[in-house]
Amino acid sequence: MKIKTRFAPSPTGYLHVGGARTALYSWLFARHAGGEFVLRIEDTDLERSTQEAIDAIMDGMNWLNLDWDEGPYYQTKRFDRYNHVIDQMLEQGTAYKCYCSKERLEELRETQMANGEKPRYDGRCRHSHEHHAEDEPHVRAFP
Numbered sequence: 001m002k003i004k005t006r007f008a009p010s011p012t013g014y015l016h017v018g019g020a021r022t023a024l025y026s027w028l029f030a031r032h033a034g035g036e037f038v039l040r041i042e043d044t045d046l047e048r049s050t051q052e053a054i055d056a057i058m059d060g061m062n063w064l065n066l067d068w069d070e071g072p073y074y075q076t077k078r079f080d081r082y083n084h085v086i087d088q089m090l091e092q093g094t095a096y097k098c099y100c101s102k103e104r105l106e107e108l109r110e111t112q113m114a115n116g117e118k119p120r121y122d123g124r125c126r127h128s129h130e131h132h133a134e135d136e137p138h139v140r141a142f143p
Helices: 017-032 051-063 079-092 102-114
Strands: 004-007 036-041 070-074 096-098 139-141
Touching (some): 017 036
Antiparallel strands (some): 096 139
16 A cells, blocks of 8 residues: 655645644655655635745745645645535435534534533434425535
């Protein structure tokens, strides 16, 4: 089996020491194992991601001589691929749609914390057989 590591910075600022360290460890492990190092840009925070930050991250990686074998892959350019896979998972039953509102989830979290419990999703929609409109807001979740 070939080792494949990745570094996936969020382009909301410059490459900082912690990010550089993470990239270095991942790059070193891939090189040591004869594997591949992938650069994936986590640009899904559309409000804060900037091209300037992407350029700064790549400049920093180049300055550190951390070359990548694949990428850079931009998450925002792969949404079609992700949606296709998620649709397959929904059909296979390995994912489900959650229709819980943010308010319900926040209330659930607060109640659990008040009872000294670890906050976690209660699985309400995982086993629900309620019918929802196709355009009703939801997230796709994994059991």
